[in-house]
Amino acid sequence: MPELPEVELVARAVGAVVRGRRIVRAELHRAKLLRDATPEDFAAALQNATFTHVTRRGKHILLAFDRPVILLVHLRMTGRFLYLTPEQDLPKHTHAVWYLDNEHRLVFVDPRQFGFMRLATPDTLATVPELTRLAPEPLSKAFTAKSLYETLQRSRRAIKEMLLDQTRVTGLGNIYAAEALFLAGIHPQTVAADVPQSRVRRLHRAIVEVLNEAIAHGSTMNVDPQNVEGSYYGGPYENHWRVYDRAGKPCGVCTNEVQRIVQGSRSTYFCPRCQRRKGQRQK
DNA sequence: ACCCTCACCTGCACGC
């Protein structure tokens, strides 16, 4: 679910409420949530630890403490953090609970149970399997038009599928991959290696733009950990997408109908006029 | 090494 911008906003929102808080007790209610460790390990590693900072790598959230422990969390499709007042009941699908020293609880809920956590240390973080193969952060200097071009040149896969591959480009998901391709005017089924360098430069700019735009527009309400029922994409900024989930609706640029196709068993949305295939010509 | 499909789960919107 959440893609890089939402994960970034969740990390900031969680950090804002837990930084400096000590964990009185930590409970893992669903053992399988934690890879390679038990609920007992989880409780022992975090009891009496104080949160120091919350960061992000790709779509992973990294919780750091005043001891050499890093808790890595991936929300996948439906994982959420909530910050509960003492009066609030544990929501359905609560899989982890951190009892804080201010009587509040941080909880992790995940109806589809796709999310996961892993215990690491600052020293072993670089060797954590989920992180080792990730491409550079798209909002860092390491992500350049040149590096993107070189990556795309090495593959005959469709450009849209390449953008979803976290080992090639990190942070994009189904929504922002579609949005970036629209901004760059690239047909999603174009073979990655066939995208000319000038278009890749535009794509690079588009990726940075859609990610930054989403972070800037992300309403606090959407990611407020106290907003138990909230959706990452709901609220006042819902449906601001240019093509995603707009099949049959007019493109905002040319008024043609946005199309939905299936790639790798996932929906892709695009404007057939603004995103023509190489060799396709306007009628 | 690359590329493809399916599996992992629950919830929701839709049509009958």
Add this chain to the structure above:
DNA sequence: TGCGTGCAGGTGAGGG
């Protein structure tokens, strides 16, 4: 109202 169907924002294992 109730039930079946298809679909959902993300990977990762296992096959060719």
